[in-house]
Amino acid sequence: MTSSEILLPSTRRALLHRVATAQSEGRAPSLVAAVQRDGQVAWTGARSCVDGHEPDGDTQFRIGSLTKTFTAVLVMRLRDEGLLDLGDPLEKHLQDTGAGQVTVYQLLGHSAGLGAETPAPWWERTPGTTRPELADVLGDRPLITPSGHRHHYSNPGYTLLGSLIERLRGDSWAEVLRREILEPLGMDRTSPQATAPHAGGWAVHPWADVMLPEPAEDLGLMASAGxxxxxxxxxxxxxxxxxxxxxxxxxxxxxxxxxxPAAPPEAGDWAGTYGLGLQAVRCGERTLLGHGGSLPGFLATLWFSVEDDVAAVVLSNATSGPLTGTVAAELLLIVADAEPRIPEPWRPLPEVDEELLALTGPWYWGTQVHALKLLADRGLELQPLRGAGRAARFRARPDGTWTGLNGYYAGETLRVVRAEDGTVDHLDLGSFVFTRQPYDRSAAIPGGVDEGGWRGLAT
Structure with missing residues (x-):
């Protein structure tokens, strides 16, 4: 099946219309977009101001801050290899920066308190040789807000992460990127420098239909940011x-x-958050993840939805104009809404543990009823059966307990407490006691149960 056959003609028409409108109304020299569903390229489309010269899936554009997501992946690899901890202060691995007290986690999530930009001149339009040292990137006052208190986007923060990668790998950021991400994923058309075919960057005059070429500088130390x-x-x-x-x-x-999410959003900005090198936005009931990017002459956005298994990319060679973030989100939603994902067939578990099966069903925390469900790999799910309540999934641990994965009980321990005869007395979840009956008199309920038992209203 070719990509043109994956989507319905009406869906393809809607996608093309959105891209054509974005290029026309955004006055972009060119714009290229693509949508992926279920791991396959489902649609591609492009528009250009020069007839017959539309970019395609092999045409390079500058992607700006989308670079940060690649840098974040490299840092997470270092963490998984045990070469650093996300809670480490930067100075443990990279000294004399002037911002050594901030943590790796804070840098990844833009909560370190660093400034948004470098000292003048404008780093995106000047060569990296203008800032040969980290001190030139950070300036005399690296920290402008208290570390860890708020999300404040920082390009210099990702320069520090690039230098951290180089220090721990003993190689350039670009070489580590090529070896550890680009080659394994087959991304042979992603590179620090442009390789043909590539688009040229343009600025479009805000009040006249004329263009000005933008410079494409090598960003030096700032490379890991954009x-x-x-x-x-x-x-x-x-x-x-x-x-x-x-x-x-x-x-x-x-x-x-x-x-x-790695840090609370700004007040009034509840529609979007930031993880570790990934932006997240809410579109109705959906969460879209990815990143946007811009450099003089270029705009780029990548969004994906895990639940729908749909992704969209929009690239343009204009300094401003087409709203690539909005367009990419709308392309994704066109596909997800018009052709919703067909769920996999229900299948029973490959095997069942009778002791775990006996734990399923209703459990009471005081008078609140919950249901415990058995999942794959000995996992469990706790759901309130009436009204709002604290739901959570749990991952099995080798010691016979479970660890909460989400919500109020994230990181908390669920364990089975047995009576002297080996029967289950209750479940202990972060000190909360769950019993088979509301305030079960036969279970070890903190504070005990009134000897008079349940009663009606006295007459």
Whole structure:
């Protein structure tokens, strides 16, 4: 099946219309987009101001801050190899920066308190040789807000992460990137420098239909914050990895960790958060993850939905104009809404443990009723049966307990407490006692149960 056959004609028409509108109304010299579903390229489309010269999936554009997600993956690899801990202060691995007290985690999630930009001149339009040392990137006042208190986007923060990677790997950021991400994922059209075919960067006059070429500088130390060039084809490969993980690069659980919010959003900005090198936005009931990027002459956005297994990429060679973030989100939603994912067939568990099966069913925390469900790999799920309550999934541990994975009970321990005869007395979840009956008199309920038992209203 070719990509043109994956989607219905009406869906393809809606996608093309959105891209054509974005290029026309955004006054972009060119714009290229692609959508992926279930791991396959489902649609590609492009528009250009020059007839017959539309970019395609092999045409490179500069992707700006989308580079940061690649840098974050490299840092997570260092963590998984035991070469650092995300809670480590930077100075443990990289000394004399002037910001050594901030943690690796804070740098990844933009909560370190560093400034958003470098000292003047504007780093995106000047060569990296203008800032040969980290001190030139950070300036005299690296920290402008208290570390760990808020999300404050920082380009210099990702320069520090690039230098951290080079220090621990003993190689350049670009070489580590090529070896550890680009080659394993087959992203041979992603590179720090442009390789033909590639788009040229343009500024479009805000009040006249004329253009001005933009410079494409080598960013030097700032490369790990925004240097890369890429294509829609390569970025869809990257999106598939960010959604599912790939053991050659980063396992699924570590990629999922990157997707979790790392710092509270700004007041009034509840529609979006930031994880570890990944942006997240809410679109209705969906969470879209990915990153946007811009450099003079270029705009780029990648969004993906894990639940729908749909990703969209939009690239343009304009300094401003087309709203690539909005367009990419709308392309994704067009596919997800018009052709929703067909669920996999229900299948029973391959095997069942009778002791675990006996734990399933209703349990009471005081008078609140919950249901315990058995999942694959000896996992458990706790759900309230009436009204709102604290739901959670739990992962089995070798010692016979379970660890909470989400919600209020994330990181908490669930264990089975047995009576002297070996029967189950109750479940202990972070000191909360769950029993088979509300305030079961035969169970070890903290505070005990009134000897008079349950009663009606006295007459």
């Amino acid at each position: 240097q890369l060039w890429s294509t829609t084809t390569d970025l869809l490969r990257f999106a598939a990895f960010l959604g599912q993980g790939d053991d050659r690069v980063l396992c699924a659980s570590s990629v999922a960790e990157m997707r979790a």
